[in-house]
Amino acid sequence: MNKPKNTSMIQSLQIGFQIVDLIAEQDHPLKFTDIQELSGITKSNLYKYLNTLTYLGLVYRDKKQGTYSLGSKLIEYGMLAIGSQDVIGTVTPYLRDISRHTSLSALVAVWTQDSPVIANISSSNATLNIGAQIGNRLPLHSATGRIFSAFQHEHEMKEWKQTALEKLPEAERTAFEEEEAKIQREHFAYTAEPLVKHVSSFSVPLLKYDSELVGALTVVGxxxxxxxxxxxxxxxYVLQCAEEISESFGYRKQ
Known part of the structure; x- marks a missing residue:
């Protein structure tokens, strides 16, 4: 975690946010010893940083497990930054219902400046590692990524999509485009094991009154x-939930 000093910056603030970044980069909560090992910060100083970050709500400490994850204040800031607070508030009760009804994990993703990110998750299985957490960016080849590719404004996602497609052989690019047309017709995208082995997902679009995409509702298990x-x-069942959510944003099925 050693970086060049900059006298025009507050070093302790930099270190604090480097700790937040470190926690965000992992796909699971971290124990104190994990953070200490990854950061190289002395135990006494790390205690102070983590206590401060926890007090501010930037980091959450699970007292039973003794682990640290991103705090609710960061999520609040993130939702305000991308202007999706109304979407999250509307979708969250549905996530819980879907999770209970299907015994699968449910999440909602929204578009940021350059990629889709997970905005909220409801999980029915605490032991299931879905390979992602709130704030994670999702790749094009995921079910969620495919929904954004099929329904998001082309100019907004052009660079994100092009960068991912350029890495694929021509045959796979052609197959992706053919699959995209089907996704647009069916409002449904499925991907087998995009992030974690033995864990797959399907995703459906959430639309508003002008048929523009406001987010993707994804089920993982x-x-x-x-x-x-x-x-x-x-x-x-999930498509019906998505239709009800979309109707709340003024969308009417053709």
């Missing part, structure tokens, strides 16, 4: 439990 088509009972 063990590959054996996640439906691959929009015709499955679970898929139909």
């Amino acid at each position: 063990f590959s054996t439990d996640v439906p691959k088509t929009p015709h499955h009972e679970t898929s139909r």
Whole structure:
């Protein structure tokens, strides 16, 4: 975590946010010893930084597990920064309902300046590692990424999409484009194990009155439990939830 000193900056503030960045980069909560090992900060100083960050709500400490994760204040700042607070507030009750009804994890993702990010998650299985947490950016090849590719304004996601597609062989790019047309027709995207082995997901769009995308509603679980088509009972339930959410934003199905 050693960086060149800059006399025009407050070094302790830099270190504090480097700790926040370190926690954000992981796909699971960290113990004190994990953070100490990764950061190289002395134990006495790290205690002070973590206590301060926890007090400010920038970091959350699970007292039972003794682990640290991103705090609610960061989530609040993030939602205000991307202007999606209304979306999150509307979708969150549905996430809980979907998670309870399907016994799968449910999340909502919204578009930032350059990629989709997870804004909230409801999980029915605390032991399931879905490979992502609130604030994580999602790749094009994920089910969520495919929904944004199919429905987000082209000029907003052009660079993000182009960068990802350039890494694919021509045959895979062609297959992706053909699949995208199907996603636009069915309002449904499925991807097998995009981030974690044995964990798959499907995603559906959330639209507003002018048919523009406001977010993606995604269901994640063990590959054996996640439906691959929009015709499955679970898929139909989630699509109905998405339709109700979209209607609250003025969308009317054609």
